[in-house]
Amino acid sequence: MPRGLSRDEWLHALPRALVAGFVKTDKEFQSKGQTSGTTATFVIIDGWTITVASVGDSRCILDAQGGAVSLLTVDHRLEENVEERERVTASGGEVGRLSVVGGAEIGPLRCWPGGLCLSRSIGDIDVGEFIVPVPYVKQVKLSNAGGRLIIASDGIWDALSSEAAAKCCRGLPAELAAKQVVKEALRTRGLKDDTTCIVVDIIPPDQTIRHPSPPKKINKLKSLIFRKKAKDQTNKLTKQLSAVGMVEELFEEGSAMLSERLGSDSSGRRTSSSLFTCAICQVDLEPSEGISVHAGSIFSSSSKPWEGPFLCSDCRDKKDAMEGKRPSGVKVL
């Protein structure tokens, strides 16, 4: 947490900081000439607040106490995401399937050059810059009953739905749960792709570990009887039960446009001693160097192009290349 920020201010600043961090990491891959890229699912847990930033198709799901399963990421797959297909095409990429001899088209939709079936990733420099590292970010607040996070790569999600993954490991401690999810995925589909899973339980500090029990017929019957009795006895208990598992959504944004994601610097708060800092790579800028993230964009009529946040010329080049406004700025050393 940067000095001078309260916990709430820090949580509020996280979505922007994560966008900058993902783009900065991608630039570092490029500067090192790394050609093999990666999906990324980044999870920050602060008390009951969970912030997830992701590119690619490695999902993070939340199994809240009470049994509601929700997705904290989106899949950046060209096949399933019309909006991303349109963005890639508008930025100079071509979207199509692999053609084999005879003209038949096979497999999922991919972008060309490169042939990647994802529309966002980090470090895929052998594909066009329209494959951007700008993450989808979601921030939620759990009820104090806690919940379970399941973070896994595409080999899991090609085999299991979110609900199936959550259900198959209920009642198990986190480490065994992760193994169980992998086992279940392999059982249904075999090992075809990267099949990695991490399970994190967020547990109230004043309670002993309490795992939701696996759905057994006897348990179901018992709970039916219990619920009926409880309802008869007191309304208060029913209210408490329904409050369990409530998840409050604090933030959600998935746009690929940096001018939208880095926003306007309206807080007036600066975490650096310098007056101007690049919003992505954090280098100090001379007042004459900084280029507003809004400069030349279609948003400049509503946002002022002389207002921050500012980018250094290198990051401005990166932004333009991502938006298809200039040829890829890749410099392999």
Ligand SMILES: [Zn+2]
């Ligand atoms: Zn920069």
